[in-house]
Amino acid sequence: MAGQGARVDNAELLKELRIDRHQREDAPGSSGRGPWIAGIVVVLLLLIGAAGWWLLGHRAIPVQTATAVAPSAGGEAGAVLQATGYVTARRLATVSAQITGTLTAVLIEEGDHVEKGQILARLDDSGFKAQLEAVKAQADSAHAQVAQVQVQLTQSMHDAARLESLVGRGLVSKQSAEQARSQVAALRAQLNAQQQQARAADAQAAVAQVNFDYCVVRAPFSGVVTTKDAQVGEIISPLSAGGGFTRTGVGTIVDMDSLEVDVDVNEAYIGRVKPGMPAEAVLDAYPDWKIAAHVVAIVPTADRGKATVKVRVALENKDARVVPDMGARVSFLEEKPKPSVSVPQGVLVPATAIVQRDGRSVVFVLDGKQVRQRTVMPATQAYGELRLLPSAIKAGDSVVVSPPETLKDGSDVQIGKP
Template structure:
């Protein structure tokens, strides 16, 4: 009992000690405040870490939604590569040698038939034309003079014939008058022929002058500008000099087609008028309907290939010469053949249930965006989605159960 009473006395607060700034109780209070500050700091760090972890992008597996294969693709019997070519193109040049004074074209310009593309220096040829025109005018004046002389000679001859009939002059004078009229008639014929020759010279001079103007031979697009003002152009090779042989190249874009080389071992699968589908290397998602024009009856011994001409059934400004292209030769199908289904194909694992709906998460600007979709038929590991997703969208495969709309995501790195 004594020991218990002793313990109770030790637990009593000694009120004789007062709080002083330097006392023991003051040090205890500071310790409490320090502990409290440390606890608050730890809580702040924990909260910041939680926020950082919550905002850190979630690594997800992704895939690209693709358009479903069409009936045409399913019926491809052969594929070959080739290039877009123009059946109608020309390097335009002057028909005479001369110095360029104007070049009115640039690459990419559309021109029409007869449009002026360039002009050559024409002072000498213009002077020749003027000289020829003056000579022609003089020749026609001579014709007019000969016509007047013939008219007068015919009247004199008729008058002499009348006087001979009345016996007033001799027959000799009448014959001389008639001979003079015949002479003027012959001179008139000569003058007319000389006038015709002078007119021909005018025509030659005009043609030579027209040769100084370079015109477009057909409608098309300028693909190359080969000469500049001040350069000499000639229809003949300059033999290594600085003379240009062309002003520019013009291409008729309506004549574009495809030339493909088909391995001779498979050429038997290709037939004239066979349907085809072309895909440009520059636009891999653009399928262009086409058909076979002809199989060129010649083989390349070195490459063991046969050239096939393929017509493009749709023309577009994006198609330009020398583009690489892949051609799929298709089977002939009945008119009732099914067309490609509407929608896109996505991995089946990309479609999940949320709130009783089929949804797909699409990656946009580094965030997951929830899209309600309408899913249709499955094809292996893929499933057709008819609404909610477009071809080319990046979808998340097997999204986590806690993934929500707007969460930051990043594609998972492939395994090494």
């Protein structure tokens, strides 16, 4: 009985270990689809790895660049002192009439360019014209009387000559000849007086002509009208009237060619400034515009309140943008060294832009978003942190500074901030 029980238990255990057919068909790896799935997974992994390798190989390399510049024979002049001031005009005039009169025409406006002698305004000239005609008539009358006395004198001289000849032959008395000579002398004196009166009349006519010409106001020099101070119908006079209804000027003219900068230099540093010293002016209105200038003169007086000395600075380049009373900053420069040698051929690049590749000195030049490798032969002469490249590089080319080892010819690059 005991042996039969053991055989039953073993049979039951074998049944439990038996795998059902349906379970076997559903078990993983029991069908032919298993190898295909594994193959697809392997292919995907290979594609992802290849894409990563491609992206890594074509990633833009960040670099910094510098511009190749042409060398110059002389060095740059450094600023030794800076001062502030204003643009001023050496030739500026408020134009007025030299007589008192009423304006009948004003021919200028602000901003007009005028030439020397151009008519700016006219005054009422009716009274001066009448006076001129009167004195001219008096002058003409005086000259007519001179001519009349001249004729009388000529006749008297002829009469005296005839009487002298008759006296010699005893036909007339000596008294008649003496009277004839006296008449000639009197007419000569009268002619001289009449000529003096004629000259006086001419002088009066000249004065009247000048007063008449004063009715026309003309530009004393070429320039630009900056203000218009009077209108038609107003009274203008060279003298200021107490009531304030009389204008003393028609307008103001500025000679733009005479513009310069007046700056106040601290008296503690005035010893650094010399006449003729080069300078550079920058207007407050145009901070990026540098104007070449030079020192004209140092005014020999100091401002006690500000402890400054005025310095006149001339602008070497005239421009319509420069107008009077503009604020300016002036940098006084050192004297530029005079060139002792000729300008070398080639361009200057930072020394860090030159690297070794395969035993050769090369420079990487920016070409769009890529770089091109160029073989160079640097000159032996050094220029501080720059090196001279006689060939292969042109002025204005952008070269890579400190190129990394991974940078090759044709590599994609990305310009980074220094």
